Amino acid sequence: MTTSPESRSLIVVTGASTGMGAATARELAARGHHVLAGVRREADGAELASDRIRPVILDITSSDQIADLASLIEADGRPLRALVNNAGIAVNAPVEVLPIAEWRRQFDVNFFGHIEVTQALLPALLRSRGRVVMMSSLGGRLAQPTYGAYSGSKFALEAVSDSLRRELAPHGVTVAIVEPGAVRTEMVGRGGVTARRLSAGMTPEQDRRYGGLMHAILAQSEGFLRDGVDASAAAKTIADAATSRRPKTRYTIGRDAALLTRLARILPDRTLDRVLASALRPLHPER
Template identity: 60%
Template sequence: MTTSSENQELVVVTGASTGMGAATAHELARRGFHVLAGVRREADGEAIRTAGVEPFILDITDPEHVAALPSLVGNRTLRAVVNNAGVGGIGPVEVLPLDDWRRIFEVNLFGHIAVTKTLTPSLVRSRGRIVNISSLNGKFAMAGYGSYSASKFALEATSDALRQELTPHGVHVVVIEPGGVKTAMAGHGPAGVDHVAGKMTRDQSARYGGLLHAIPGHVAAFTAAGVTSEVAARTIARAVTDRRPRTRYTIGRPAAVLTRLTRILPDRALDRLAAADLGRHYPSA
């Protein structure tokens, strides 16, 4: 006798092509869920397809893709939506073009809001939960990462509002705050730096050249010290399955420590901490 996905609780995972998203889809399938795994390309879907993982094409910034989600879910029990899709953002606030800011917010914030709004009726019916993948950078901003941090700070605030709005209706809203995770996104750092450096004026190069030199090394070191996607996926799966989930889960020791420090240290002390962390990667001259 075959087991039909119609008899399994569903979880929708966005950004499931690689990294944490793919690992989370497989971890949840291992725990008995049927996972609708949103990917950008057919080849990505075939790479992650396995028992319990059903890939489908999803660009969370495409209104037609988002509008199709309720029909994919149908009348099945939707246990959770894991809003994991995301893009990085590197560059000083003065330099990064506004179009880049808009693209980052379209993916890291507005796309998640669109998915959440569309699937909220299904989640209310099933008393499910929303799991938003934020970041340590959603609590702790650093020079050169302003656009990415801003999008994650905004996601944190949106999650707090959602939690207050939906808790009375039986829907849990959970935020995940990873520190370093060994994913493919970290490899995009040098390309992002080149993109920004090519747009700087001579004066801007004098102001930010050292910072842009430091960022790729900082990203590489932070990622190398991080956890694997599989370890991160187990925490995300806990957020989906814990009977009484916490409002926030951190992933990795740096995230646990730094999110606590943001609550007790004054701003200037946090500035010095961030500057010292980046300073190790500046040119020596």
């Protein structure tokens, strides 16, 4: 019996416990690929496990767990076809309000964790002439109010991804960036919980400055959960980015991401400021 190339290679998906990561692992498996799915808890892995999905405990802020993943791939012996750097968190609050520890946590997960995983797996990807997929965001091209930390981490990831693509192209490794807009995922809901906690901790003066804005941002996030792209639909684009023979350098997910990334390129800053403010204005509480 002939074995397909897909079943003879591995794809790593980080942040696969829920949302787009879990959906992407399942989509890749359905396409015949063997997936190492990074999860935070064994219970999450139990829900994902199948003939083509092997859950692996992976916190991308843990150097030991990243090293264990690299060792597992070396011991497996199959070539590493792609790494999908999907893990992420969202921490939303005004720059003045957000504690520095939360800034560091945001960057540790959304930026430094991805860099460390990529560094650890690059030797295997170079041998196989594989693919790196970086999960950025609409927030990696457009920074809305209260998204300073989140967008900062994603802007940084976009810059490094561009640099990495140019470094690795001569060596046969391709790099693709995926920029989702509104997607119905657990990350959005968890980000809302964090935003409410941070909002509740604002001083009276900060609340006067930013209370209405935080209310509007939370209402907008609830709209994402209600009206955003389904994670399983997003997973199809991510799987294409990981496996297409000739990948694009950037993929967007959702009409909002396609439209706003285009507007961010062509509109003057002040005009874009007014567009974003007008979208939030109806969501502010009535005075």
